Amino acid sequence: MAKKKHYDDDDGRVIANMNIEGMPGYTPDRTEAKASKEPLDLTRLLNQLLAEQADAIAAAPVTVVANLPDHECPLNNDGTKLYRVFANLLENALRYSLEGSRIFLSLRDAKWTDGRSVWRVTVKNTSREYIDFTAEV
Secondary structure, eight states: OOEEEEOOOTTEEEEEEEEESSSOOOOOOTTTOOOOOEEEEHHHHHHHHHHTTHHHHHHHSHHHEEOOOOOEEEEEEHHHHEEEEHHHHHHHHHSSSSOOOOOEEEEEEEEOTTSOEEEEEEEEOOOOOOOOOOOOO
């Protein structure tokens, strides 16, 4: 029989949560999963994602434009979980983008306001045609 865990929320109410560890088919939820940080190359991870999703990208009625650096982008993180995050973003972009639109996947170096370096990954969807927003005189 499964044990019950009780948690208090911010209002002091008791919330019951079933602990079903050890039961067949049990998979931990996001709050229980532990991240194992390891050195990885973010450029390689995103290139791998694009390679593994090549069939879905080819079948989608959109154009995927990747702007990834040619150099290594080192990062300490859980590669499996991070891959799933980016795979989910790409899958959603492929699924919900309008036909003929473009999906851009980019990776670049950015800076925090305190000067620390970070990697910025962007997944964005734009229209099919290039739009020039310069003001007409």
